[in-house]
Amino acid sequence: MSAFPESAAGPREALARQMREGRLPHALILEGPADSGKTGLAMELARAAVCLSEGEKPCGRCAGCVKALAGSHPDITVLNGDDDARAFPVDAVRKIRSDAYIRPNEAPSRVFVLLGAHNMPEAPQNALLKVLEEPPEHVVFILTAVSAASLLPTVRSRAQVVSLEGSGAAENADPGLTARFAAAVTAKNEADLLFLTGELIGDREKFRAVLAQMERIFRDAAVLRCGGTTCLSGQREAAQPLAAALTRERLMRLPGEIKKAGRALEHNANAALLATALCAALREAAGR
Numbered sequence: 001m002s003a004f005p006e007s008a009a010g011p012r013e014a015l016a017r018q019m020r021e022g023r024l025p026h027a028l029i030l031e032g033p034a035d036s037g038k039t040g041l042a043m044e045l046a047r048a049a050v051c052l053s054e055g056e057k058p059c060g061r062c063a064g065c066v067k068a069l070a071g072s073h074p075d076i077t078v079l080n081g082d083d084d085a086r087a088f089p090v091d092a093v094r095k096i097r098s099d100a101y102i103r104p105n106e107a108p109s110r111v112f113v114l115l116g117a118h119n120m121p122e123a124p125q126n127a128l129l130k131v132l133e134e135p136p137e138h139v140v141f142i143l144t145a146v147s148a149a150s151l152l153p154t155v156r157s158r159a160q161v162v163s164l165e166g167s168g169a170a171e172n173a174d175p176g177l178t179a180r181f182a183a184a185v186t187a188k189n190e191a192d193l194l195f196l197t198g199e200l201i202g203d204r205e206k207f208r209a210v211l212a213q214m215e216r217i218f219r220d221a222a223v224l225r226c227g228g229t230t231c232l233s234g235q236r237e238a239a240q241p242l243a244a245a246l247t248r249e250r251l252m253r254l255p256g257e258i259k260k261a262g263r264a265l266e267h268n269a270n271a272a273l274l275a276t277a278l279c280a281a282l283r284e285a286a287g288r
């Protein structure tokens, strides 16, 4: 259970709860601007849908999570139309439609992630509609779009639409600072990290931005460590050394520590105390 009251939860948190409890709908559309984190969330949801854990999903440790993080899970299909509008040929969508009726190989669900679905032409959308109308029990569709309004109303009406705000937080982080921050987590000298967080104490916006970007970098490092290649942070050079220095288990703990600090910051925790606690938690998680 979350330590924070329900009223504090936005759509993202509500979805996170559904995800943890394994109650994802058959079709989801995550809509929001480029900086809303919808792609990262879509992939996280996909991992949750193939997680084999009895507890919170995604656990990050089971065989399903490990394969999903490595981008090699046989029950997750991703079409990425964010950069390429030609990512959705009708044939590919028809293939998805027929695959949807095959039982998953090893996960509880078969997941289809269609990124940048606002770029999907009408014909493949219509092809998709057939399976959205009566989705097989074991199937989850996760679509992302800048706006759900760019999809056919018939597609839209068969999915749960989740609107995400563009926080811009991670994008506002100074990449030089976050790169030094990432390096300091595993540095020989503990003081390096404390010194850097000193820069954040007087500026909560900056603190929030650095936390948001650090979470992405840590996730990227875990993905790289597992043999994946996707870097959502755009700071591969910061994630790579972490992936080389730490075990997968240690890397998986880092985003959680950042999340905890982020929540405390939103709840007006004392920034200086928070920074000190965060340093200790990150160093501990990193085994330093």
Ligand SMILES: [Zn+2]
Pocket (backbone or CB within 6 Å): 050, 051, 052, 053, 057, 058, 059, 060, 061, 062, 063, 064, 065, 066
């Ligand atoms: Zn798992």
